[in-house]
Amino acid sequence: MALFTDQTGNTISLTSAPKRIVSLVPSQTELLADLGLEHEVVGITKFCVHPNEWFRNKTRVGGTKDVKTDRVTALSPDLIIANKEENVKEQVEALRSIAPVWTSDINTLQDAYEMIRQIGHITEKEKKAGEIIQKTELGFTALQKQMQQAGIKTCVYLIWKDPYMTIGSDTFIHDMLRYCGFYNLFAESKRYPETTVEALQSLSPECILLSSEPYPFAHKHIEAMQHALPGTPIELVDGEMFSWYGSRLMQAPAYFCGLLNRINSSSTDLKS
Numbered sequence: 001m002a003l004f005t006d007q008t009g010n011t012i013s014l015t016s017a018p019k020r021i022v023s024l025v026p027s028q029t030e031l032l033a034d035l036g037l038e039h040e041v042v043g044i045t046k047f048c049v050h051p052n053e054w055f056r057n058k059t060r061v062g063g064t065k066d067v068k069t070d071r072v073t074a075l076s077p078d079l080i081i082a083n084k085e086e087n088v089k090e091q092v093e094a095l096r097s098i099a100p101v102w103t104s105d106i107n108t109l110q111d112a113y114e115m116i117r118q119i120g121h122i123t124e125k126e127k128k129a130g131e132i133i134q135k136t137e138l139g140f141t142a143l144q145k146q147m148q149q150a151g152i153k154t155c156v157y158l159i160w161k162d163p164y165m166t167i168g169s170d171t172f173i174h175d176m177l178r179y180c181g182f183y184n185l186f187a188e189s190k191r192y193p194e195t196t197v198e199a200l201q202s203l204s205p206e207c208i209l210l211s212s213e214p215y216p217f218a219h220k221h222i223e224a225m226q227h228a229l230p231g232t233p234i235e236l237v238d239g240e241m242f243s244w245y246g247s248r249l250m251q252a253p254a255y256f257c258g259l260l261n262r263i264n265s266s267s268t269d270l271k272s
Contacts, residue, residue: 004102004122007115008084012100017124018079022072023048024064025083028104031116031246032081034132035125043075050248067091073098081119104245108175109140112245132247139253140179147181150260153206155182156195157242160215163194176242180256182207197228207263208232213239233263 005011022043023029029048032041043061044054059075062068064086072080077099082092084105095101102122104115113133120129157173159165167173168189177184185203186193200208208225210217222234240248241255 004118006102006118007105007111008103010101010103012079012102014079014100014122018077018122020075020077020079021123022061022075022077022080022099024061024067024087025081025104025246026050026064027240027244027246027248028081028083028115028119029054029246030244030248031119031132032123034247035120035123035128037123037125040123042077043072065091067095069094069098079122106172106245107170108172109179109245109249112172112249113137115245116247132250136249136253139250143179143253143256146257146260147179150181150264152181152183153263154185154203155207155209156185156200156203156205157182157209157211157237158195158215158217159192159211159213159239161217161221164196164200165192166195167191168193172245173242176252176256180260197225201228205232208234209237210234211237211239211242213243235259235263 001013001015003011003013019040021032021037021041023032023041024045026045026048029044030050033051033054042059044058045062045064046060047064049055059071061071065088072095080095080099080101082101082103084103092101092103106112106115116129116133120126155177157167157177159167166186167184168191169184169187170190174184174187185205208229210221217236219236222236225234237259238255241252
């Protein structure tokens, strides 16, 4: 029997590597796929859209905040993988009567590395987990060099509309912004504060990022906001690159490099 302590301090015991896993977190579901656990993962949520083959063929057990306990029970899992923020505490506690629940708690890139390392250990996929971490680390090292050349820009990252909502310093997105060389103008706030166009005007950010999730910002939102902030570059960004803390991190640095190039180009165009 082996003991594993998750990122919330809860310890689970497993007699062997899990053979029937239910994942309640989209980014961690994708990680399990990249670890090569096609046969072991038997249940996912309706938001676990990557990989697409799993989304189409794996049993869905509800949403991240609306887990159907009966569906989980029917799958007879020997491990359930959850997240402190994305899943509801009471639901996670109830699921412990079905199977051991390993819960991540991720606010920084280092937290993400530790999660990947631990899940690799639990599932006996340490080598592949190490390769994912190494590739991600190399990407972020290259990103840091570009960021240093581009300089720090003040930034607001919007995740919702009506009301507008942004992100505070105790979020994974904030840490991703930091690695990109952005200074989050809401760094003194916690979690997901509300804001207004008038507040953004007074803050005068050097760029505004409109995320694709959870609110699906589109080009029409850029046009509307650009009238109020005519000199500020406003970019639509892939929210998965900023908020998914599993193996998608391997793709994030290259995406961020391209984003920095676009923002610098937009800054030049708006000034000309």
